[in-house]
Amino acid sequence: MTFPSILTDNKLKNVKLTLDDDGIATITINRSSKLNALNYETIEELRRAMQEVYDNTEIRSVIITGEGTKAFVAGADIAELSKLDEVNAKRYSQNGQDVFAMIENCRKPVIAAVNGYALGGGCELALACHMRVAVENAKFGLPEVKLGTLPGFGGTQRLTQSIGKAKTLELIMTGDMLSASEAKELGLVNHVVPTHEEMMKKTKEILRKIATSSPIAVSLVINTVNTVYSSQERGYQKEAQFFGATAKTNDFHEGMQAFLEKRKPNFLGK
Ligand code: COA
Numbered sequence: 001m002t003f004p005s006i007l008t009d010n011k012l013k014n015v016k017l018t019l020d021d022d023g024i025a026t027i028t029i030n031r032s033s034k035l036n037a038l039n040y041e042t043i044e045e046l047r048r049a050m051q052e053v054y055d056n057t058e059i060r061s062v063i064i065t066g067e068g069t070k071a072f073v074a075g076a077d078i079a080e081l082s083k084l085d086e087v088n089a090k091r092y093s094q095n096g097q098d099v100f101a102m103i104e105n106c107r108k109p110v111i112a113a114v115n116g117y118a119l120g121g122g123c124e125l126a127l128a129c130h131m132r133v134a135v136e137n138a139k140f141g142l143p144e145v146k147l148g149t150l151p152g153f154g155g156t157q158r159l160t161q162s163i164g165k166a167k168t169l170e171l172i173m174t175g176d177m178l179s180a181s182e183a184k185e186l187g188l189v190n191h192v193v194p195t196h197e198e199m200m201k202k203t204k205e206i207l208r209k210i211a212t213s214s215p216i217a218v219s220l221v222i223n224t225v226n227t228v229y230s231s232q233e234r235g236y237q238k239e240a241q242f243f244g245a246t247a248k249t250n251d252f253h254e255g256m257q258a259f260l261e262k263r264k265p266n267f268l269g270k
Pocket residue numbers: 033034035037074075076077078079117119120121143144147
């Protein structure tokens with residue numbers, strides 16, 4: 001199914017899609033007053049932008065980044081999450097997983113240009129991309145336990161694929177943040193550069209190099225490498241199920257509420 005082009009009608013509110021002369025599309029998450037946090041509307045707009053990438057033959061490759069210099073994406077929108085019950089939280093997780101799978105399975109190369117905080121859903125968004133180029137002051141983390149839940153957009157699976165089990169468990173269980181250089185040392189990030197300009201330059205340089213090869217061969221590389229992990233579907237299902245299950249606990253609502261009220265949570269384990 002094809003949609004009318006959003007490059008020309010440009011009706012999105014929280015996501016910008018632009019295309020340069022080299023066929024490189026840039027998708028910018030554009031909600032900087034909330035540090036580009038992904039609310040439901042933004043996730044659906046990201047789905048629309050990715051559909052355009054799938055459909056538009058002028059687009060040869062993609063950069064996903066965040067507006068401004070502070071945040072790539074500071075997570076799923078906590079104000080929205082705080083209102084979810086078990087059934088809707090599971091759906092919310094499955095919906096995010098679905099959009100991020102569109103990115104991972106895209107036949108065209110997708111690079112995350114990580115321009116600041118990549119936390120929770122933001123870290124998961126970066127992980128769904130085929131590579132990551134980060135500015136030196138970017139920070140990565142999956143702090144969901146501090147909110148009384150767990151990563152719900154594929155982070156439990158893709159971080160393990162990326163940096164291995166022990167480091168994944170440490171990061172997710174502590175909720176700690178990594179600097180860009182620590183993330184590079186662990187293999188989460190491909191390149192770290194000093195400035196925002198260098199980040200876009202490096203990202204485009206990689207995409208232009210890839211564009212000199214056969215797009216068919218490149219898309220088959222993406223598909224084949226993804227096949228290494230394709231038997232792990234159960235992990236994503238479990239992640240969504242447990243994300244939903246946490247939404248019926250007091251801790252989930254306490255964790256989210258505490259963030260919104262700018263105070264420390266008081267977790268009771270129930
Ligand atoms: N969801 C909703 N709103 C968010 C958000 C999120 N994930 N992250 C940041 N915001 C909002 C803040 O509530 C604040 O809104 P306000 O100005 O209306 O109060 C605004 O963005 C700026 O954030 P603030 O916390 O004031 O900035 P900071 O520089 O003090 O801290 C962070 C930056 C990234 C450390 C902090 O915002 C944070 O911890 N965010 C949540 C990260 C997280 O837990 N993500 C996982 C979500 S599942």
